[in-house]
Amino acid sequence: MKISLNFLVRIAGMLALAFVGNWLGTTFANTQPGPTEATAIQLLTLAGAGLGLLTTHRWTLEPLQQVIHYVKTISIEELIGLTLGALLGLFFALLLAIPIGYLPAPLGQFIPIVVAIGLGYAGAILVAGRRQDLIAIIRGPKTRPVVVPPQLLDAIGHQRRHLLDTSAIIDGRIALVSETGFLEGKLLVPRFVLNELQTLADSSDDMRRGKGRRGLEILNEMQKDGKMDVEVIDTELNSNEPVDNRLIALAQQYQSPLITNDYNLGRVAKLQGVQVLSLNQLADAVRxxxxxxxxxxxxxxxxxxxxxxxxxxxxxxxxxxxxxxxxxxxxxxxxxxxxxxxxxxxxxxxxxxxxxxxxxxxxxxxxxxxxx
Structure with missing residues (x-):
C-alpha cells in the first residue's frame, strides 16, 4: 500500500495540533477539572486534530513545494545571493537574541524567533536584489565597457531559441522554413510534446497515427539535416497541467518565441506576453x-x-x-x-x-x- 507524503503530513499536523489543543485546555483549567472543563478540553483536542488534518498541508507542504519549484527556476547567482543574505540576517538575529532574551516571559521566548525569521527574510531579499552591485564591489572598479556591434555578437555564436508546438511539427513546413535560413538559433522540443507525438503515433485511429508518425519523421530529418539545432528538453513543470499551459509557461521561462499553428493557443499565449510565430500567417504573408x-x-x-x-x-x-x-x-x-x-x-x-x-x-x- 502506497502512502502519500500529503497524508503523512496531515496525520502529523493532526497529532501536533491535537496536543496543542489539549495542552491549552489543561493549562487554563483548574487543577481538578470539573465535567464542564473536561468536556472543553476534549473539544479543544478534537478541534486541534480536525484543524491539523484539514489545513496542515496548506501551510507546510504546499509552501515547501513552491519554494522547491522557485529554486529550480532561478539562476545560480540569485540562489547564492538568497542564501548569503539569509545567513547574514540570521547572524544579526543571533546577536540580537542575547539582549532580547532578557525580556520577561513569554516575550523573551517568542520575540527572538520572530526577529530571526524577519531578518533572515529581509537579508535574503536585500542581497538577492542588489547582487549585481555586490559583485561589482567585490570585483573592484570597472573598466570602460567595450561596445560590441550586434552583428558581431551574432557572428560569435549567439543563438536564439524557439519553442516548437505539436501542431507546427506535424504541419511539416517548419523543416522547409529552417532550411531556407529565415530562422536562426536552436529549436526546442519539450519532452511532453515528444510524448504527445508518440501517443499519436501509437493511436488506433489511422489519421491520428499518421500525424504522429509524420511529426516524428520530420524531427528525425531535421536533426539529421543539421541546418538548425533541434534539442529535446526535459522540464519540471506540473504534468497534470494541459500541454498548452505547459508550453506557455515554458516559453515564459525560457523567454523564447512559440512556433505554433494552433490559433487558440496563439491567442492565449499573446495575452500572456509570449511572442507567437504562426506558420499560417507566414504563408499568407509570402503569397x-x-x-x-x-x-x-x-x-x-x-x-x-x-x-x-x-x-x-x-x-x-x-x-x-x-x-x-x-x-x-x-x-x-x-x-x-x-x-x-x-x-x-x-x-x-x-x-x-x-x-x-x-x-x-x-x-x-x-x-x-x-x-x-
Whole structure:
C-alpha cells in the first residue's frame, strides 16, 4: 500500500495540533477539572486534530513545494545571493537574541524567533536584489565597457531559441522554413510534446497515427539535416497541467518565441506576453497579392456549393470561387477578382467571369495546380 507524503503530513499536523489543543485546555483549567472543563478540553483536542488534518498541508507542504519549484527556476547567482543574505540576517538575529532574551516571559521566548525569521527574510531579499552591485564591489572598479556591434555578437555564436508546438511539427513546413535560413538559433522540443507525438503515433485511429508518425519523421530529418539545432528538453513543470499551459509557461521561462499553428493557443499565449510565430500567417504573408479588379486566367476544377459557382485554385493552394462557371469545369477562363475573404486558415478569392475580350487579354496568366 502506497502512502502519500500529503497524508503523512496531515496525520502529523493532526497529532501536533491535537496536543496543542489539549495542552491549552489543561493549562487554563483548574487543577481538578470539573465535567464542564473536561468536556472543553476534549473539544479543544478534537478541534486541534480536525484543524491539523484539514489545513496542515496548506501551510507546510504546499509552501515547501513552491519554494522547491522557485529554486529550480532561478539562476545560480540569485540562489547564492538568497542564501548569503539569509545567513547574514540570521547572524544579526543571533546577536540580537542575547539582549532580547532578557525580556520577561513569554516575550523573551517568542520575540527572538520572530526577529530571526524577519531578518533572515529581509537579508535574503536585500542581497538577492542588489547582487549585481555586490559583485561589482567585490570585483573592484570597472573598466570602460567595450561596445560590441550586434552583428558581431551574432557572428560569435549567439543563438536564439524557439519553442516548437505539436501542431507546427506535424504541419511539416517548419523543416522547409529552417532550411531556407529565415530562422536562426536552436529549436526546442519539450519532452511532453515528444510524448504527445508518440501517443499519436501509437493511436488506433489511422489519421491520428499518421500525424504522429509524420511529426516524428520530420524531427528525425531535421536533426539529421543539421541546418538548425533541434534539442529535446526535459522540464519540471506540473504534468497534470494541459500541454498548452505547459508550453506557455515554458516559453515564459525560457523567454523564447512559440512556433505554433494552433490559433487558440496563439491567442492565449499573446495575452500572456509570449511572442507567437504562426506558420499560417507566414504563408499568407509570402503569397502573391491578389486584389479586387485583377484579372486571372484559371482552369475550373470543380463545382461550388452555391448555384452556378465553379472552383479553381492558385498555385499556392488558394481557392478561387468563380460565379457562373458551374458549366465550365475543365475549361480555362478569364475571371476578374471581386473580393478576397481572409479566414483563420488562409484566404478565399471570389471572382466573376470577364465579360469582354479586352478583359480576357488583361492581367497575368496564373499557373494552376490541381485541387489539394
Amino acid at each position: 502573391p497579392p491578389v486584389i479586387p479588379g485583377q484579372d486571372l486566367y484559371v482552369v475550373i476544377r470543380d463545382v461550388g456549393r452555391e448555384r452556378d459557382q465553379g472552383i479553381s485554385f492558385l498555385e499556392d493552394g488558394t481557392m478561387i470561387v468563380v460565379e457562373d462557371a458551374r458549366k465550365l469545369v475543365g475549361k480555362e477562363v478569364s475571371a476578374t477578382v471581386t473580393r478576397v475573404h481572409q479566414t483563420q486558415t488562409g484566404r478565399i478569392v471570389f471572382a466573376h467571369l470577364s465579360t469582354s475580350k479586352s478583359d480576357m487579354a488583361r492581367g497575368p496568366r496564373v499557373q494552376e495546380t490541381p485541387a489539394p
